[in-house]
Amino acid sequence: MTTTHVAAPPKPRVAAPSGMSIGDLARRPETGALIGTISVFVFFAIFGGGQFLSAGGAASWLNVAAELGIIAIPVGLLMIAGELDLSVGSVLASSSMTVAIVSGYWGAPVIVGIVAALLLGLVVGFLNGLLVTRTGVPSFIVTLATLFGLSGLTLGLSRVITGTTSVALDPGPQAKQLLGTLVAGKFEVAIFWWIAAIVVIGWLLHFSPWGNWVFAVGGDKESARTTGIPVQGVKIALFTASAFGAAVVGVIQSILYNSAQVANGQSFVFNSIIAVVIGGVLLTGGYGSVVGVVLGTLTFSIVSQGIYYTGWNSDWAALILGVLILAAVLMNNTFRRMALSYAPRMKKKG
Template structure:
């Protein structure tokens, strides 16, 4: 008698392929970038429909991709810091101070631009080290420490710039190689900063998702005391991340200075909360221990698309902040919802049989 082949089943008669589909859905929805991907695609389609062809054209794409690149260079290391459970509100002042340092050293004083670039980057690293040292030694929340640094460095930069140059704006004439590396445009529309952003994505992605240091970052943000108990150098991890955050802000300050051939002491403050918003939209939890590089990248794109797309619709540009506020709230709710749904999709445990 022939035996008819049957489809493997799990408990309660559910077919194995269906269980696998549920597990696959659970795996996808558990990813930190799941909500960010939905948001990016939805927002882009929304503005593509309501803003017309100008938004999707080459020049229109450049209007949101260029600011996304600059914001992304800062948002990625800020994202690492937030995964580790900390915040950095000093990036705005670090950007402005580094920008003014380059302009004064190589523009006002006439030193080679490489000297100004190295000093500007060094300034960022020093500020980041100080932030990390104060946070880890004093145990004062990083929100307070970096907010204080933001104000202090802003005031110091303003005072020194006026004392040294008598102005709050300094011009610079970058050397040709510096203009090519930091301030040129591809096809006349796209900033070379986009390639810097791609490089940062690759480096930060390797650090977070491949290297042992990435495991340390997740551990520190997930449970600081347990991470310390297992031998992870938690203080060094945090100090290094604060330095990376400030370094990213310094790099953007250099890029902006060379693109516009000048520096303004008041530049950079918009990056303080914009970077945090982009990271949160990208699926990073404010409580730490959860996030991804792809998610932060998508969150940055979403933020930039909303910020620039509103101008192509012909609507009142004052609505841009309304869109961003609603988007931020929805993103946080989506991230939490996806995590709860992901947990509910896991395979059910079998009940213990009784005899």
């Protein structure tokens, strides 16, 4: 008699409610960022009390998140592609001063100043990308040089043209309504521009072939080049988008505050990178998501603003901010390592 052996069916995986396995869910780059965002929100909801949870409290960190997020999203894509942009602070300041000088000091229509400021951002970003891709010099060095060079150029030209480092601007009601008003007296219009950026860039990164190019360039640019991906073109486009995002925030700030200063924007240089890293993007490239960057931005903004609702001495604000951000990043890295080590065990069990 011939005995037929029937293979036992594989052990089923425990699936998440959405149909995604727990291993797949854990390996998502934004999972650790989500835990960090929830943790800091609960922390400040407890210690910040009703003021933190009020509309005014929500507006304080959402407004910060919107301006930071418009810059952090393209910076995040650039880091996924394995590059850095340290020049966003100077681009923000120079764009802000451009719209103020063109439309405030010279009296040109505000739309002319806005277009000039945005074009400046596009040109600076394009030049950054061109220098990085053509010379082979690390983007850290190139954009650091741009940071200082553009900052000095903005300061020098501002003094030559206006004799001062601060220029007033009267944008008019239409520009104010589009870019610089407060909704219900608390929330900035920038929040809606941030949401638009999330939707558009999120679709490009995760649902279009171009997004696959970004991940491929960050994972292994030589392999990406051999498969026909225009590596230089992708990087130049990402540097251009990064500087354009900074220029947009520069325009928003100048219209919102009716003025511009050459010192504006320098905090965005490292704040954007911090938000991106908290969001789960690897500094080595090839890993990350738009959702993660959004969550990292929210985490940073909640921490930076929530401290002031606790009633603690503001002298300790920087220390508390540094400790909580470091804890969030360490937790995110630990969670990611645990998630990645979970994959081989799932295969063995299967």
